[in-house]
Amino acid sequence: MKEFEHIGVIGGGAWGTALAQVAARAGRDQTPARKVTLWAREAEVVDTINTRHENARFLPGIALDESVRATSSVEEAASADALLMVTPAQHMRSVCAGLKPLLKPGTPVLLCAKGVEQGTLKLLTEVLAEALPQALPAVLSGPSFAAEVARGLPTAITLACADEEIGKALVHAIGLPTFRPYYASDLIGAEIGGAVKNVLAIACGIVEGKGFGASARAALTTRGFAEMTRLGLSLGARPETLAGLSGLGDLILTCNSPQSRNMSLGMALGQGKTLEEILGSRHSVSEGVFSATAVVELAAKHGIEMPISEAVAGIVTGRLNVDEAILALLTRPFKNES
Numbered sequence: 443m444k445e446f447e448h449i450g451v452i453g454g455g456a457w458g459t460a461l462a463q464v465a466a467r468a469g470r471d472q473t474p475a476r477k478v479t480l481w482a483r484e485a486e487v488v489d490t491i492n493t494r495h496e497n498a499r500f501l502p503g504i505a506l507d508e509s510v511r512a513t514s515s516v517e518e519a520a521s522a523d524a525l526l527m528v529t530p531a532q533h534m535r536s537v538c539a540g541l542k543p544l545l546k547p548g549t550p551v552l553l554c555a556k557g558v559e560q561g562t563l564k565l566l567t568e569v570l571a572e573a574l575p576q577a578l579p580a581v582l583s584g585p586s587f588a589a590e591v592a593r594g595l596p597t598a599i600t601l602a603c604a605d606e607e608i609g610k611a612l613v614h615a616i617g618l619p620t621f622r623p624y625y626a627s628d629l630i631g632a633e634i635g636g637a638v639k640n641v642l643a644i645a646c647g648i649v650e651g652k653g654f655g656a657s658a659r660a661a662l663t664t665r666g667f668a669e670m671t672r673l674g675l676s677l678g679a680r681p682e683t684l685a686g687l688s689g690l691g692d693l694i695l696t697c698n699s700p701q702s703r704n705m706s707l708g709m710a711l712g713q714g715k716t717l718e719e720i721l722g723s724r725h726s727v728s729e730g731v732f733s734a735t736a737v738v739e740l741a742a743k744h745g746i747e748m749p750i751s752e753a754v755a756g757i758v759t760g761r762l763n764v765d766e767a768i769l770a771l772l773t774r775p776f777k778n779e780s
């Protein structure tokens with residue numbers, strides 16, 4: 443099986459840092475020792491990782507393995523024999539464009555961000571194919587909070603790649619007893635789950651912030667899963683991927699824990715804060731805010747109804763206030779469950 447001697451991670455936020463930690467630990471017993479290079483935009487992030495073995499800005503308080511080395515040189519990270527792309531979805535195209543002259547043809551590129559590109563309504567595999575055509579695409583997605591993964595708490599996730607041999611080699615390259623990637627060949631299914639669950643988690647947070655109770659949250663999660671499934675199937679995803687870790691699994695996690703940035707943002711909206719206040723008080727990304735409209739427009743293009751996602755898109759664009767959006771959902775006509 444192919445071994446990866448040098449893994450590059452593009453994006454030094456919480457998730458890129460946690461994945462660099464996983465890649466370093468998983469390659470510890472490899473000979474020669476695996477190199478892991480984490481590219482971060484912020485000089486301060488590169489500095490604290492290399493000097494204090496901590497990402498003080500995006501993952502504070504978590505000790506990183508000394509073998510995780512950060513760099514400001516994208517050339518250095520791009521010379522790896524596999525890349526993990528962990529920049530926010532709306533910046534994926536521009537970051538890929540910067541890598542285009544640097545990446546060796548056929549290099550596996552594992553997309554680890556979750557979202558749909560605004561304007562083009564493209565999934566990140568489509569963005570990658572256009573912006574970095576020499577990459578061999580794969581998707582890593584599932585229920586996984588960066589802080590828990592970086593601490594070594596047990597996690598399972600979907601790793602999708604159309605090339606089964608490379609996909610399984612990637613599973614072995616980053617897999618650990620406490621980080622278990624499950625191989626799948628369905629890239630679209632794996633990426634749709636993560637993109638849609640972020641939007642739905644904002645809705646679940648609003649329900650929580652409003653104090654609507656556990657029954658309302660369960661109803662919203664289940665009807666949200668129906669939306670995710672309708673959109674996924676219309677785009678060619680497989681039902682078992684949508685019902686797996688990257689779909690239902692991630693939806694369950696993100697709709698049930700205020701550790702989720704998307705859910706906590708929804709909670710604050712439900713408690714009466716404005717979106718501007720909430721976004722102004724954090725420097726981490728809440729992808730659902732940026733993908734909501736794109737998800738809804740993509741669904742409309744395919745004739746798919748997604749009322750919960752539409753309500754979230756209405757709120758984050760300022761078209762609806764929270765109470766109007768809730769009323770619109772609660773007064774929809776009664777209908778068959780499926």
Ligand SMILES: NC(=O)c1ccc[n+]([C@@H]2O[C@H](COP(=O)([O-])OP(=O)(O)OC[C@H]3O[C@@H](n4cnc5c(N)ncnc54)[C@H](O)[C@@H]3O)[C@@H](O)[C@H]2O)c1
Nearest residue numbers: 454455456457458483500530533555556587588726727729
């Ligand atoms: N944090 C998690 O637990 C987690 C888990 C799974 C997936 N993800 C996904 O990973 C992706 C990255 O999230 P994160 O949590 O690592 O981010 P973060 O919120 O911790 O950090 C923000 C990141 O955005 C980058 N950034 C800001 N402006 C940029 C620009 N103009 N160009 C390029 N990069 C820019 C920053 O450098 C930083 O890396 C998201 O799509 C997220 O949904 C996150």
Ligand SMILES: O=P(O)(O)OC[C@H](O)CO
Nearest residue numbers: 584585586587702703704
């Ligand atoms: O904090 P969130 O809402 O971005 O969620 C993080 C991960 O996507 C959970 O799987």
